[in-house]
Amino acid sequence: MRKVLLIAKRDYLSAVRTKAFVFGLIIAPLLFGSGFIVVGLMRARPDIAERRVVLLDHTAVAGPLIADAVTRANREQLRDKTGRQVMPVYTLETEAARPAEIENQRLELSNQVRLRKLFAFLEIGPDVLTSGNGLSWYSNEGGTGEGRPWLSGVIGEAIVHYRLAQSGMDSVRIGEALKRVSLESMNLIQKDPRSGRIESSGRKNEVAAFLVPFLLAFLLFMVVMGSAAPMMPAIAEDKMQRVFEMLLASATAFELIAGKVLAAVAVSLTSSTVYILAALFALNALSMFGLAPLAMIPWFLLYLIAEVVVLASIATALGAACGSPQAAQSLGIILFAPVIIPMMMLSPVLQRPDSAFATVVSLIPPFTPMLMLTRQALPAGVPVWQTSVGLVGIALFSILIAWVAARIFRVALLMQGKPPSLPEILRWAIRG
Amino acid sequence: MSAIEIRDVTKNFGSVTAVVDLSLDVPEGSIYGFIGPNGSGKSTTMRMIVGISHPDRGSIRVFGEEMSARAPDGRTGYLPEERGLYRKMTVSALLEFHAALSGARKPQASVNKWLRRLNLSEWGPRRVDALSKGMTQKVQFIAAVVAEPKLIVLDEPFSGLDPVSAESVREAILELRASGTTVVMSTHDMNTAETFCDSIFMIFQGRKVLDGSLESIQDAYGADTIRVRAEGGATRMEALSGVEAVRDLGQVQELRMRRGADPQIALRELLARTSVAEFSVTRPSLEDIFVRIAKPAEMEENAHA
Numbered sequence: 001m002r003k004v005l006l007i008a009k010r011d012y013l014s015a016v017r018t019k020a021f022v023f024g025l026i027i028a029p030l031l032f033g034s035g036f037i038v039v040g041l042m043r044a045r046p047d048i049a050e051r052r053v054v055l056l057d058h059t060a061v062a063g064p065l066i067a068d069a070v071t072r073a074n075r076e077q078l079r080d081k082t083g084r085q086v087m088p089v090y091t092l093e094t095e096a097a098r099p100a101e102i103e104n105q106r107l108e109l110s111n112q113v114r115l116r117k118l119f120a121f122l123e124i125g126p127d128v129l130t131s132g133n134g135l136s137w138y139s140n141e142g143g144t145g146e147g148r149p150w151l152s153g154v155i156g157e158a159i160v161h162y163r164l165a166q167s168g169m170d171s172v173r174i175g176e177a178l179k180r181v182s183l184e185s186m187n188l189i190q191k192d193p194r195s196g197r198i199e200s201s202g203r204k205n206e207v208a209a210f211l212v213p214f215l216l217a218f219l220l221f222m223v224v225m226g227s228a229a230p231m232m233p234a235i236a237e238d239k240m241q242r243v244f245e246m247l248l249a250s251a252t253a254f255e256l257i258a259g260k261v262l263a264a265v266a267v268s269l270t271s272s273t274v275y276i277l278a279a280l281f282a283l284n285a286l287s288m289f290g291l292a293p294l295a296m297i298p299w300f301l302l303y304l305i306a307e308v309v310v311l312a313s314i315a316t317a318l319g320a321a322c323g324s325p326q327a328a329q330s331l332g333i334i335l336f337a338p339v340i341i342p343m344m345m346l347s348p349v350l351q352r353p354d355s356a357f358a359t360v361v362s363l364i365p366p367f368t369p370m371l372m373l374t375r376q377a378l379p380a381g382v383p384v385w386q387t388s389v390g391l392v393g394i395a396l397f398s399i400l401i402a403w404v405a406a407r408i409f410r411v412a413l414l415m416q417g418k419p420p421s422l423p424e425i426l427r428w429a430i431r432g
Numbered sequence: 433m434s435a436i437e438i439r440d441v442t443k444n445f446g447s448v449t450a451v452v453d454l455s456l457d458v459p460e461g462s463i464y465g466f467i468g469p470n471g472s473g474k475s476t477t478m479r480m481i482v483g484i485s486h487p488d489r490g491s492i493r494v495f496g497e498e499m500s501a502r503a504p505d506g507r508t509g510y511l512p513e514e515r516g517l518y519r520k521m522t523v524s525a526l527l528e529f530h531a532a533l534s535g536a537r538k539p540q541a542s543v544n545k546w547l548r549r550l551n552l553s554e555w556g557p558r559r560v561d562a563l564s565k566g567m568t569q570k571v572q573f574i575a576a577v578v579a580e581p582k583l584i585v586l587d588e589p590f591s592g593l594d595p596v597s598a599e600s601v602r603e604a605i606l607e608l609r610a611s612g613t614t615v616v617m618s619t620h621d622m623n624t625a626e627t628f629c630d631s632i633f634m635i636f637q638g639r640k641v642l643d644g645s646l647e648s649i650q651d652a653y654g655a656d657t658i659r660v661r662a663e664g665g666a667t668r669m670e671a672l673s674g675v676e677a678v679r680d681l682g683q684v685q686e687l688r689m690r691r692g693a694d695p696q697i698a699l700r701e702l703l704a705r706t707s708v709a710e711f712s713v714t715r716p717s718l719e720d721i722f723v724r725i726a727k728p729a730e731m732e733e734n735a736h737a
Contacts, residue, residue, distance in 0.1 A: 003533055006529065006532050006533055007533070010518075010521075010529050014518070014520065014521070238516075238518070241516045241517075241519065242512070242514040242515060242516025243516040243517060243518055244516070245484065245510075245512040245514060245516065246510060246511070246512055246516065246517075246530075246572070246575060246576070247533070248482075248483075248484045248504070249482045249483070249484065249504060249508060249509065249510035249576075249585075250504050250506065250530065250533040250534045251504055251533055252504060
């Protein structure tokens, strides 16, 4: 054990004393989280530039009706409670459609959209008011643009009101009768096991319910990648520099790999501690400390250690099998599969955490750390038997992978020349 | 008592047999020189002695313990042929790491002592990648001996060293031997093997072909060599009576005589032809013995190629 600790200490210090580690500690969350930051910034500063829309009207009736409804809704929703403008001003102009030259009209309006003189044009077909069909939206908006969905809701409501009025019904009263109700999301009621009292659990914070598990999974992904990813090329380079042969006279291959894996665990715990403390300070500063999932931190660290052991073992074995850091990088996809695949499964698991799919995939050992952690962080939680099975599974899997990796590592260390094929690596794993 | 006992060891790498039925005893406190052409099995044998690789057949015992059952315990220091150190560490930190890993009781004191011993004290705080090749080699030598092991295995310890550095490493090895350390070292320099080693072991194509003191090896070949310095150099020396082969060393020629041939006849024939400045009947040098063993096989291999 003394030798394992010596090797771990050397590897740990050589990893954390580099500028790359300090730089990565700051840059990694920015890089990984840049997408969220951009979305957040865009939400904070919505696009409020004026949007000119032409209504190409085949009915002579629907155009003004729609223009009125949109203008009214636009005026009502233009600002939030603080008076800040939160959506663009829509300026609508009606143009009568001329059936004989409709193609030319569409082309002309399309060109104006291309030249950014118009935001879009809406063609109102002759049967819109009766059948509801025939509304066509022409724009350069992307698939997730907000203009079409907003206008669609406003225009739909206006046409319903028009039809009701045409039928002699009081559209205002019917509108009140049809007013939608919203469901308030509450936490489940629970009984305190000690006092026996039934506790009210209050309103559920939907954003927090999604963000906490997502951010925990994301942090796990980021830290695991940050600590295991550099290992494979580094070990390949050490092998290329012939560093290991001398060490093997003083320590066994298993002691070497154990020291390296232990160093990776220590590096990952260092990064996690920095990120967790930073997050807690930030939440405290924002008076949101209540959102901190303190009970999840031990679970996070436990799963982190298991995942890093698995990935660092694989990285060490593959790094030793490679002839150069470049060859090692090309094997990255094998190394990262245990974190990338569950990351891709995160969305369905977050949506239905108690589904059979979520249960099964979170019990597959290499996916357990990320997916079980995510499910545990959701308000519904996970039955104890599942966390127990998951923990035993990932513990056994970690030991198995470390053992196999040590066998490959021992043979691969002294091999030079052509990199081994996959069957050769498997043979080393079996025969040692 | 033997520090190393090798018994009937065979080692294969796939279809290539690196070592065949090798048996060898290295006495404690001796300097044992391993010689042999490139690829003959020297490094493979050394790796098995150190325990980095294991024999497919046979056994190796070091200080009485079977190597296959023995974990590295700091009693063996190893300088591999392929040099490699963590290049971004400082010399002192690197050596302290090796010393601690090999079980040195006071790593820092041992490192300082060895740095002084090999005139590298001022390089202690510098990074390994700032050192010259020769200095790096001296640092690696220190890494092998810093824990003062009972056995040191040195694969080509003098290659790449300038004469001054080679001399300080040579002195250090002799000091270690004087303190009871057993030294196994390989070399391509026959002069070093002759003058520095207590015993010599030659491996060729995986098999032991020579083993013993220089004296005993030369005795086995007998006084079958004539060293000649004659006017006109090596001209037609092979035509002299009893001469089996001629080795032209430039100013001097070595004539290997057939078994039972009389050197005096060859001398008379030579004097009848030219003036002779030097003529001596001697035992073959280690280099000559090496060439006698290795050259025919090399020529045969070239002929097949």
